[in-house]
Amino acid sequence: MSEFSQRSVLVTGGTGSFGSTMVRHLLERDAREVRILSRDELKQDDMRRLVNDSRVSFYLGDVRDRDSVERATRGIDYVFHAAALKQVPSCEFFPLEAVRTNVLGSANVIEASNANGVERVVCLGTDKAVYPVNAMGHSKALMEKTAQAFARNNPTSTTVVSTVRYGNVLLSRGSVVPLFVEQLRAGKPMTVTDPGMTRFLMSLDEAVDLVDHAFRASKPGDLFIRKAPASTIETLAKAVARLLGAEDRIEVIGTRHGEKLYETLATEEELHRGSDQGDYFRVPVDSRDLNYSQYFEEGDVVEHTGDYHSHNTQRLDIDEVCGVLEGLPAFTRLLS
Numbered sequence: 001m002s003e004f005s006q007r008s009v010l011v012t013g014g015t016g017s018f019g020s021t022m023v024r025h026l027l028e029r030d031a032r033e034v035r036i037l038s039r040d041e042l043k044q045d046d047m048r049r050l051v052n053d054s055r056v057s058f059y060l061g062d063v064r065d066r067d068s069v070e071r072a073t074r075g076i077d078y079v080f081h082a083a084a085l086k087q088v089p090s091c092e093f094f095p096l097e098a099v100r101t102n103v104l105g106s107a108n109v110i111e112a113s114n115a116n117g118v119e120r121v122v123c124l125g126t127d128k129a130v131y132p133v134n135a136m137g138h139s140k141a142l143m144e145k146t147a148q149a150f151a152r153n154n155p156t157s158t159t160v161v162s163t164v165r166y167g168n169v170l171l172s173r174g175s176v177v178p179l180f181v182e183q184l185r186a187g188k189p190m191t192v193t194d195p196g197m198t199r200f201l202m203s204l205d206e207a208v209d210l211v212d213h214a215f216r217a218s219k220p221g222d223l224f225i226r227k228a229p230a231s232t233i234e235t236l237a238k239a240v241a242r243l244l245g246a247e248d249r250i251e252v253i254g255t256r257h258g259e260k261l262y263e264t265l266a267t268e269e270e271l272h273r274g275s276d277q278g279d280y281f282r283v284p285v286d287s288r289d290l291n292y293s294q295y296f297e298e299g300d301v302v303e304h305t306g307d308y309h310s311h312n313t314q315r316l317d318i319d320e321v322c323g324v325l326e327g328l329p330a331f332t333r334l335l336s
Contacts, residue, residue, distance in 0.1 A: 002029035003216065010035045010076045010118075012063055012109060013083030015043035017172035018124065021204040022080055022211065027053055037061055037072040038083065063105030069112040079121040080211060081109045084143075087174060088128070088136050092257040095135035102139035103146060110150050114159045122214050123147050125165040125223075127200060127263040127310075134258025144223065148285045151221030162218035164210050166226045167200025167263060167310065171330040176233070180240040181334055189249035190241070195234035197255075198262045198310040201321070202228045203328055213280055221285025223274075225266050230310035231321050239321035244335070264309040271305060281308070 009026050013019045014036030026034045033055055038044060039062045048058060061068025063083045073079065084102050085091055091098040106123055113121045125144055128137035147163045171177055180190045210226040218224065231239075234250065241248035266274070266281050274283035306312070316324065325331045 005030040006032045007077040008033040010079045012037045012081045015047050019082045066108045069108045073112045073116045079113050081123045088134050089257045091136035098135050098139040103142045106143040107146050121161045123163045125163050127167045127265045130264040148221045162214050162222040164214045164224045184246040189251040190237045191253045192233050192250050193255045197233045198230045200228040200230045200310050223283040225281040229314040229316050231316040239318050262311040264307045266308040
């Protein structure tokens with residue numbers, strides 16, 4: 001029997017790429033009710049028609065509004081918090097909007113879940129939260145800190161709050177592969193910011209697997225990180241062109257606002273106190289209190305093993321990226 005069988009689950013941002021995949025995953029595992037909290041009524045209506053399942057209910061609201069979150073979490077067993085502002089350039093121009101959604105909205109979800117007796121909350125993060133150089137990354141880093149602070153400050157709470165961190169999700173809404181396909185079909189060159197830029201590559205199903213793992217294995221404040229291969233953006237573009245049978249013309253347009261050459265999934269400090277679980281890293285919450293006097297004479301030595309980032313993980317070549325893309329049903333649908 002599934003851990004979700006006959007349980008009520010809330011997915012914030014449930015009409016997004018990850019959220020809609022998670023909803024299908026929950027329905028397949030016999031959830032009694034799946035609630036979706038989001039603010040876009042058009043996407044809700046589209047999804048209602050597409051899913052067509054009486055177990056799915058739609059709550060119109062915004063995680064920024066504590067009242068709408070409080071209503072949506074009543075009678076809920078588990079929460080998967082996917083609602084966020086995720087576009088790096090738009091968050092650069094409107095950083096306070098990123099704070100309101102990604103930080104304050106996450107705090108609303110956590111506090112409302114605790115008040116309503118939710119058993120488990122898993123908050124979705126991003127590799128851009130590590131050494132952040134952009135507003136989106138900073139806000140998601142603070143989301144992680146908010147979740148960890150709740151666990152640290154509420155040791156008797158029955159609500160287990162954890163976070164996950166993963167890299168770029170292929171074929172997610174607003175990602176680069178659909179853009180490359182659109183440009184190639186229009187006879188245009190593929191626009192690339194920096195050919196040598198590397199990014200982790202994951203599928204939506206792998207993202208759901210990470211969230212599943214965190215849901216099952218987490219203790220309060222835990223952070224789980226999914227290991228993943230990476231490729232350069234140039235390699236990814238050439239792989240898409242090959243699969244479309246098109247010329248791999250590339251136009252370099254320069255780095256956009258807040259972009260990094262490579263993304264880091266785990267720092268060496270996190271790896272030092274964390275554990276390797278095969279496909280995942282688990283990083284427990286730093287449970288030290290505010291009394292640091294005990295560390296004046298006795299500290300903790302960090303072994304310098306280096307960070308885990310998209311420049312030093314497994315690097316995929318064009319053939320390997322083609323194999324990854326061909327294995328994604330969403331890519332097959334994109335080409336049809």
